[in-house]
Amino acid sequence: MSAPVDTAVASLVGVDKWYGDHQVLDGVDLHVDRGEIVALVGRSGSGKSTILRVLSGLSDDHSGETRVAGRPAVAFQEPRLFPWRTVRQNVSYGLNPSGVTGRAAEQAADATLAEVGLDDKRDAWPATLSGGQAQRAALARALVGEPELLLLDEPFGALDALTRLTMQSLLLDLWRRHGFGVLLVTHDVDEAVALADRVLVLDAGTVTDHVDVDLPRPRDRGTPGFASLRGHLLAALGVH
Secondary structure, three states: OOOOOOOEEEEEEEEEEEEOOEEEEEEEEEEEEOOOEEEEEOOOOOOHHHHHHHHHOOOOOEEEEEEEOOOOEEEEOOOOOOOOOOHHHHHHHHHHHHOOOHHHHHHHHHHHHHHOOOHHHOOOOHHHOOHHHHHHHHHHHHHOOOOOEEEEEOOOOOOOHHHHHHHHHHHHHHHHHHOOEEEEEOOOHHHHHHHOOEEEEEEOOEEEEEEEOOOOOOOOOOOHHHHHHHHHHHHHOOOO
């Protein structure tokens, strides 16, 4: 009998994390499969961003088992673009860890900028971009290295409502094309239900609920199924 195929691009098993005397993660178990979007919701201070830090390698003083396929890419709520670099240079910077430089890096950056709709902004300076354009550039920088895992920390939280919806649609389009796994940290329950295959609820550093989102995409936020999942997650978060 052949061994089962492991499709996970990220997993945590029994992960504990402390800041001094304060425990921020308490026996966290989670996994993200290749081609899967998992959303992580919870109140401020519940440990969501700490989980991203553990998976991205930014935090290594924890216990438990951590496994990540390849080198994960991370995008934050703030685009964090270098103001002294052009958009193309910012995106090609995402290839530095893999050692790709020069013309090859420029060509990869241009191709990724075209995918996110910024091919006409490659020579622009970050200060000239709108909020949505800057976030597209940050997403391109994360994806230019073709990661197996994309970690998103409230990536659309600072955008206006219409731009946020546009960026959510762009993320789904890129995900369908490339098949990477996504762990999305968000405070927005509607965003979690609209985007994710599964939603995990984090409370005081512990995963307290797990919801499968079995709704066809694109998801209509006005349907009874969407409303039912939203209500369940809000109740799990203590919002009534």
